[in-house]
Amino acid sequence: MESSDYQKLAARTLTDKPGFEVSDKDIMTIWNALGLAGEAGEVSESVKKGIFHQHGLEEEKLKKEIGDVLWYAAALCTTLGFDMGEIMQMNIDKLKIRYPEGFSVIDSQKRVDKTERPT
Ligand SMILES: [Mg+2]
Structure with missing residues (x-):
């Protein structure tokens, strides 16, 4: 998949945040930056438990969490016009x-x- 296609498709769900309008750039920037940090934390937690807690790495879970990181990175780019x-x-x-x-x-x-x- 091309990055531009991904960014456009990810932006399809960059709407309907309860109580906020997408046009409120500051709110959306903060929202997406926090989401990006949160999803990166989910990746880290999964790796931590997989290796240090010896649960084993759950590849499908990791793929989904990395995808969530990408979504927020794309959303932040879209919000900032990048x-x-x-x-x-x-x-x-x-x-x-x-x-x-x-x-x-x-x-x-x-x-x-x-x-x-x-x-
Ligand atoms: Mg997630």
């Missing part, structure tokens, strides 16, 4: 600068994308 594909590309561009040969601890510590500022 193109999700552009955000994805920006992230990859940053990682290419930070880790030109793939991940390394040394590059992680250097974080050249943080120290090289355009003039």
